[in-house]
Amino acid sequence: MDVKEKVSKAKARLLLNQPFYGTLLLSTDLSEDDKIPSACTNGVSIRYNPKWFDTLTPEQVQGVLQHEILHIVFLHCDRLKRKDAKLWNVATDYAINLLINYNLLPKEVLRDSQWEGKAAEEIYDKLPKDVNVVNISVPGPCGGSGKSGQGKGLNGKVIDELQPMPGGDETRAEIESKVIVAYEATKDKGDLPAGLTRYFEELRKSRVKWSSIFMLLYGHVPANIL
Numbered sequence: 542m543d544v545k546e547k548v549s550k551a552k553a554r555l556l557l558n559q560p561f562y563g564t565l566l567l568s569t570d571l572s573e574d575d576k577i578p579s580a581c582t583n584g585v586s587i588r589y590n591p592k593w594f595d596t597l598t599p600e601q602v603q604g605v606l607q608h609e610i611l612h613i614v615f616l617h618c619d620r621l622k623r624k625d626a627k628l629w630n631v632a633t634d635y636a637i638n639l640l641i642n643y644n645l646l647p648k649e650v651l652r653d654s655q656w657e658g659k660a661a662e663e664i665y666d667k668l669p670k671d672v673n674v675v676n677i678s679v680p681g682p683c684g685g686s687g688k689s690g691q692g693k694g695l696n697g698k699v700i701d702e703l704q705p706m707p708g709g710d711e712t713r714a715e716i717e718s719k720v721i722v723a724y725e726a727t728k729d730k731g732d733l734p735a736g737l738t739r740y741f742e743e744l745r746k747s748r749v750k751w752s753s754i755f756m757l758l759y760g761h762v763p764a765n766i767l
Contacts (some may be wrong), residue, residue: 542598544573544591551603551647561729562610568719569613571606578678582609584618584706584716593678597647608700611637614720616742617661618706621715624665627674630699632665638700640734651697651736658736673701674699721745 542550548571556563570586580589587609605718612618617633634658638646646652656664677698706712724741733741 544594547597547599547602548606550599551606554603554605559607560730561723562607563609564723564727565613565719566606566628568723569610579675580605580609580701582612582618583704584613584616585708585712587613590678593673600645601647604641605647605700606647607641608634608637611640612701612703613716614737615649615661616706616713616716618703619716620661621703621705625670626703628668628670628672629661629665629702630703631672631674631695632661632668633703634699634701635659635664636661640737647700649677649698650700651695653696675683676700676702697714717744 543574550561552566555566572586573591574581574588575589575590575592575724577588579593580587580744582588587606589605594605595605597605612633615633615637617629619627624737631651634651635653636659638650638652639657643652672695677700706716708715720741721744724745728738736765
């Protein structure tokens with residue numbers, strides 16, 4: 542199975558079994574980039590190294606795409622601010638990997654139950670500042686450093702790279718609106734972790750003009766959210 546087929550099948554499985562993720566993925570630019578070690582997001586779009594995806598199972602491709610969508614959902618690229626980018630990447634990976642079925646992620650990812658339910662900022666503040674962060678990557682010059690092992694003081698590797706979100710407050714508002722629309726459209730289909738549901742409900746309440754978003758995108762406001 543080639544990479545494009547793996548990605549297509551992952552999208553289809555997400556739409557069928559995890560429609561929230563699938564819906565957001567359909568509205569997110571997804572492209573290949575062989576100059577990055579593994580995957581990357583700036584909070585708006587997602588890029589992946591096709592050589593790395595080629596080493597993954599179709600199920601792991603699905604898990605990685607869920608991982609990238611969660612970075613977007615939680616606005617991790619916007620929340621980066623002036624934090625140490627590598628340490629923030631570790632903290633956010635710890636925060637979201639526990640929300641994804643373990644069997645859908647590469648085995649070397651960062652995962653630790655002590656961080657369950659913790660905000661990325663809290664994890665960031667508690668992590669040692671001298672950890673050696675290692676990215677998952679394709680071995681050799683085409684895919685990255687090819688380092689083996691895991692980061693010093695860590696129990697795994699980061700999946701991707703986080704870049705600052707472009708566009709500031711306007712982009713943040715657009716992302717929040719997309720998340721609310723996807724949640725409202727799919728909340729009765731498929732299962733979401735309780736922590737995610739609470740987050741979406743709080744986000745929904747905080748967006749005072751969200752009904753206008755439905756009018757803009759769909760031409761009507763669903764009766765169940767009036």
